[in-house]
Structures are given as C-alpha cells and as structure tokens.
Amino acid sequence: MSIVRPASGAAVTVALAAALLAVAVPATAGDLPAGRVLFNTCLGCHGVPGYTNVYPSYHVPKLGGQHADYLAAALKEYRSGQRAHPTMTANASGLDEAQSAEVAAWLSKLPPSPGQPAAKGDAAAGKEKVTKLGCVACHGADGNSAAGTFPKLAGQHADYLVKALEDYHSGARKNPMMAPMAQNLTAQDRLDLAAWFSSQPQGLSVVK
16 A cells, blocks of 8 residues: 565565465455455555565554554545645545454554664664653553544554654644654654654454
8 A cells, every 4th residue: 555665685474474365365355354455455564574665764654453443534634635645645635434344453452563773873862852842641651542532552663653753743644633743853852752662562452
C-alpha cells in the first residue's frame, strides 16, 4: 500500500512473512475473513518486514496488532486527503468504510513485524519529553495507547514516526490535535520521541 524498495541487506523474517504471505493464495476465499482477503493487495508493501518507502525513504509502518479503530480511521484519512500519499490514497479509495473496517479488524489480530533499525534520537531524552510535552494523555507513557482511536506507537519504526511528526508539522497530515502539538517540536524532539517509542515493546491482544 506504499511505494517501496527492499531495505539494504534486510532479510525477510520467516515467521511473520509466512503468516502474511499465506493469505495471498487462499484455498477458498469464501472461507476466510473478509479483511484477510482484502489485505492481499497490500502484501507487496506491508507483507515484508524491512521494506521502505522511497522519495523520501522511511520504513513502511508496522500494522500488526494496531488498534482496529485507528487503522480504519487512517484509511478514511487517505481517502479524504487528510493524509497525502499517492499509493495509499489510491488503495484506500478502493475500499468503502465497511471494507476498511474489515481490513483493520484483520490487521489488529496479527502480531507486529519484528525488527527495529537503529534510531537516530536519544531514547532517554525522549522518555522525559513524552511527559513534558503531554504525549502521555493520548499515547501512554510507553506508546501503548489505551484508547483505540489513538495509535500504538510502541515498537513502531523510528523513522516512520519521525516522518509522521514532520508531516503534522508541515501540514501534509491534517489533524486538529496533532498539528498544534507538532508545531512546537524541534527536529531533535521528533528524533528523541521516535527513539523512545520505537524502543518500547508493543502490548497486544492477539486473537488465537
């Protein structure tokens, strides 16, 4: 669902790749959850850990284990233009609200992809800034937000988090809560916050 290229030297993690790629050739599509079938078209980007967006380059976000409500809302934002990404906008535009909810529900039941490239910021400084800047109220002290409308940031790729904050700062992403918050962040703040959240283990409620 994003324009990607393999990360340099990245190896596909067998466990998650098998879990995701197995849905590409279902024996009987009618026997599978709708979201699992719809997600087939997303596997080229989101099905392989370590892949990156190009121009600019940042890791494609981890989606497994994310709050379903947040994922559905994100797809809606791509459809409406609140988020700008040509490939994501095109893919999200092919889903109605019910289909978006199905995809989101399926992804929320998967484990997050493993692996984390080295962050450029200072995680210890980021931990202090999370409280100082008020991030705790929505995202939790460790990035495991309790409310399904706010994304889990724990364990997410640091460079993706930095890019998201940059987009809120520039207005490329439009959100009444995040925009004013991002305006007050320096480039170092963005790096430090991303370093802290990316270093935290993601809490999951995986359906077995």
